[in-house]
Amino acid sequence: MQTNATYTSFVAVGDSFTEGMSDGLPDGSYRGWADLLAARLAERAPGFRYANLAVRGKLIGQIVDEQAASAAAMGADLVTLVGGLNDVLRPSCDVDLVCARLEEAAARLAPSCRQLVLMRSPGRQGPVMERFRPRMEQLFDFVDGLAERHGALVVDLFGAEVLGDPRLWAEDRLHLNAEGHRRVAEAVWQALGHAPAFDWREPLPSAARAGWAARRASDARFAREHLLPWIGRRLSGRSSGDGRPPKRPELLPYV
Structure with missing residues (x-):
């Protein structure tokens, strides 16, 4: 390098x-x-x-x-x-x-x-x-x-x-x-x-942990909106990328 x-x-x-x-x-x-x-x-x-x-x-x-x-x-x-x-x-x-x-x-x-x-x-x-x-x-x-x-x-x-x-x-x-x-x-x-612009390894500031109810609500939302659809795709053999083209398929000037 x-x-x-x-x-x-x-x-x-x-x-x-x-x-x-x-x-x-x-x-x-x-x-x-x-x-x-x-x-x-x-x-x-x-x-x-x-x-x-x-x-x-x-x-x-x-x-x-x-x-x-x-x-x-x-x-x-x-x-x-x-x-x-x-x-x-x-x-x-x-x-x-x-x-x-x-x-x-x-x-x-x-x-x-x-x-x-x-x-x-x-x-x-x-x-x-x-x-x-x-x-x-x-x-x-x-x-x-x-x-x-x-x-x-x-x-x-x-x-x-x-x-x-x-x-x-x-x-x-x-x-x-x-x-x-x-x-x-x-x-x-x-x-x-x-040359570094900042320390990418720097920890985030400390924060109070969310309460039990807030964590359970977050877990339920995650399961409903993300986990269950992911499981459905696995069971059906589908992927989120099926039929999707590459993000930027040609080597072109960056704009």
Whole structure:
């Protein structure tokens, strides 16, 4: 990695995390860490180009089959690859197979760019993360080795305590909110060797815990609006990304 390097193009590959859910904009679309990072990189490089091939709900096999070849063909300076978490959060998952497909993606992308960036994805504190923590740690240990083999950079978001704070997550408890995405963009920015704008690991101020009634009401709303629809999609074999095109499918000047 070149410290403080100037990148003239950036392609982001992945799922909802990279698409930008749930950093919502007034028009109903999503921004997210990749868009925020692209905006900052564009300030340093006139004519900077950006593509975001991410689609919500995609499993690692779909990311490899539907995004990796296209991203590699673009020949961007900088490529980010984040995937596999949708797989390991499912009730049944072959983590070794997930790792093998991730290796396939990295092997295709690393030779095509000047810098490949991988991530240890963040996890929201709570019973869901604890249930799946062994799988997540297995995946992220593999990511570390993958980076060594392919000369990639790893941004450790999983190890940042602040990104587990529920206040940085949306109501669906699966996606970061605007402040969470802002911190991820800063984490990648600093990992690329640029001067810090702020301490993205800084804990949030202490806050009084919500009362029992408020917590139960929040749990009920979460179950009704997010958990039950998610279960319904799993049972029917559908995905939130079915039929949805990539967020930004062509490597075009950033505006």
